[in-house]
Amino acid sequence: MRTRIKEYRARHNLTQEDLANLVGVRRETIVFLEKGKYNPSLKLAHDVARALHATIDELFIFDEEENDIVEER
Numbered sequence: 001m002r003t004r005i006k007e008y009r010a011r012h013n014l015t016q017e018d019l020a021n022l023v024g025v026r027r028e029t030i031v032f033l034e035k036g037k038y039n040p041s042l043k044l045a046h047d048v049a050r051a052l053h054a055t056i057d058e059l060f061i062f063d064e065e066e067n068d069i070v071e072e073r
Contacts, residue, residue, distance in 0.1 A: 004059050
């Protein structure tokens with residue numbers, strides 16, 4: 001999964017710490033989200049999207065290969 005969180009965060013002049021405080025998580029969580037190393041819960045994805053005035057679909061990009069693997073299960 002890829003994300004556009006960093007891009008949207010920059011649009012709003014927010015630091016990782018600022019965003020973390022807005023959604024109630026640690027800064028490290030935002031770091032991992034931005035790097036695509038953490039799959040958020042639906043609630044966290046919603047909270048991040050809301051804080052950045054975006055939709056979940058705008059922020060989180062699911063790679064086609066990942067979708068193919070899920071569909072095969």
